[in-house]
Amino acid sequence: MLDRLRLYKALGPELALNEPYIGIAALAASAAMIDGVPVPFPTSESAVEHIVERLGETGLEAIAMAIAPPPPTSVTAHAGN
Secondary structure (H helix, E strand, O other): OHHHHHHHHHHHHHHHOOHHHHHHHHHHHOOOEEOOEEOOOOOOHHHHHHHHHHHHHHHHHHHHHHHOOOOOOHHHHHHOO
């Protein structure tokens, strides 16, 4: 939650309320490394945009898949796990 709060602060009130933008920004802020190089947590709109540019659509999709919960399988859905 602290990182989310810091991201909202970095983006400002208008962008923090822009759901498509904050969604992509949250994915970008989740990147810890790009090509083996550590990525610092973004502290400004331009820093977010720089990370988005470096990741590209493929990188953002990979992060989204990595942090999304796995789809339920028939066994886990029936077991309630």
